[in-house]
Amino acid sequence: MHVHMINLPGRRGSLHRLISAILLGFGLLMTTGLATQGFMSQELIDHPIWKDLLETATNNALENTLQPVPQKAGRIQVWKLSGDTPAPGMPPLLASLAPGFYNEGDMDRRASSFTDPDYAVLVTSLGKERLVAAIDISDLEQEQNLIALTGGIFLIMNLILIIAVIAWLYVRLHRPVQAIALGMKQLDPERLSQRLPVHYEQEELKDIACGINAHLERVEQFMARERALLDQASHEFRTPIAVISGALDVLARQTLPACAAPPIQRMRATVDNLTEIMVALLYLSREPVASSPDDPVELDRLLPGLIKDHQHLLDGKPVQFSMHIHQTLSLRVPEAMLRIAIGNLLRNAAENTYDGTIAVRLKEGVLSVTDSGEGFDTAQAARHYLSLLRNSTRAGTGKGLGLFLVRRICERFQWRLTLESMPTLGTRAGLDFRAQAVIGE
Incomplete structure (x- = not known):
């Protein structure tokens, strides 16, 4: 029996996808936080405070009339140069610097090796001489690099953990749930x-x-x-x-x-x-x-008797049955099943036709009953028909037994019931037997 299924709305969301999205969002938030932390730590190394400290050291050196001597044990060292020759204990890179302030980033671009110490440098012009003040921030740079490396390792480990959790959810939760759903679909x-x-x-x-x-x-x-x-x-x-x-x-x-x-x-x-x-x-x-299969029932020979049995339903009305058999058709089903299914179609046509002809036609494995009644709106009738089928199975209603039996018979033998109608033009009901084994035509 052909029943139109109601299309349910699509899935509102997958729990597995929701959890995965939350974990990925958490990973993205963590990545943003660690990147911000690294940027801020780099800004700390390039902070203007180093320039202020070097300016103070330069002023103190200028106030001292003696030749400034580098303080080997201190962080800030000051050298006085008259040419490009480095002073004792002075890194050669600093001797070639023009007057101005150089932060850690500027010095990194001038360094010839990654192993060179990191400095913030202030070069002050004294006419033909220059005063070079430098502060060694290598330990701070190393600490900043260590923090960045630790943050990167922590980020990678968390991303690996998130991916592992998502994979675990898929293997341990999503796939078993899909297996349950597939098992339910396969239930006969x-x-x-x-x-x-x-x-x-x-x-x-x-x-x-x-x-x-x-x-x-x-x-x-x-x-x-x-x-x-x-x-x-x-x-x-x-x-x-x-x-x-x-x-x-x-x-x-x-x-x-x-x-x-x-x-x-x-x-x-x-x-x-x-x-x-x-x-x-x-x-x-x-x-x-x-x-063992049922004995074959010759439908083309059964139809005349069925029409005769329902002839009394047309008494008193200007209506008559018209039979058109274009083939011989035998089905291995109980005869009573055919009688009930076809009789229901004949009875409905006879009860809803008040003038004209009820055409019964057997052709190409399809039995059709077409009346000249008032017809109906197909969509509305389909909804009403499905409602009757549902109500026919409810205890205590006592209605729709014929529809209930027709439905069960069609389901049992894989027949297809169709209804076609137009208002004022009549109705065509059909039983399609082609899905079931047909013996000869």
Whole structure:
């Protein structure tokens, strides 16, 4: 049976993706923080305070009338040069500097080796002489480099940890959840005693699988009770139906007024219909088994009798059945199943047609019943039809038994039921048998 499924909205979000995004965001925030820290530490090395200290040292040296002598043990050293020849104890790189201030970055660009000490230098012009003041910040630079290296190692370790956590989540959480979802999709409604595996290392996933299995157990018990009830009810109803059928046989042998014939005929048709329903309920209440196939039913020979059985529904109306059989078609199904499914289409067409013709056509494996009734809006009718199918299974409604049986029959034999209609133009109902094995045409 063909049923249009409702398209559910797409997934609002994946927990695995959400956690991964949070961890990646945390890693990005950490990277930004460490980069900011490194930038600020570099700014500290290039701080203007070094220029102020060197200017103070230069002024102190100028106030001293004696030749400034470098303080070997101090951080700040001052040399007085008259040419490009380095003073004793003076790094050669400083002797060639022009007047001005040179921070650590400027000196790094002039250094010939990475192993050279790091200086902040202030060169003051004294006419033909220069006063060179330098402060050694090598230990501060080394400490800053060590902090940057430690921060980089810490960042790399955290990024590796984040990637490892994301991979762990995928392996330990995402894939098992996908396995549970795939297992649920692979459950066959026609096969009972199916269960999901519960051997998961994670207790949460194990609880989910056990909960699903418990629900499947309850559904299976409910279906067993439903089948038992249908089976018992069908057997119980057989006795009164047999009594009524016997009474009708007795009445048929009596001499009755002519006006009593139509009611007795309708009673006989109703009893036959109830008998078929009981047979269908008994058949559908049992699980399908791969036993010997049913005897073939020749649908092209069955149709005339079915149309004749429903002829009384057109009494008093200017409506007639029109039969068009373009093929011979045999199906290995119980005859009662075909009678109920096709009879439901004929009955609906007869009850909703008040003038014109009901065309019954068998062609290319499809049985169609087309009436000349008022028709209906297809979308609205589809919603109403699905609502009837849902309500037909609710306890206590007592409505939609025919639709319920047609639905179950179509599901059992993989037939496809279609409804096509236009307002004021009539309705076409079709049963497509091509999905099931067809024996000859």
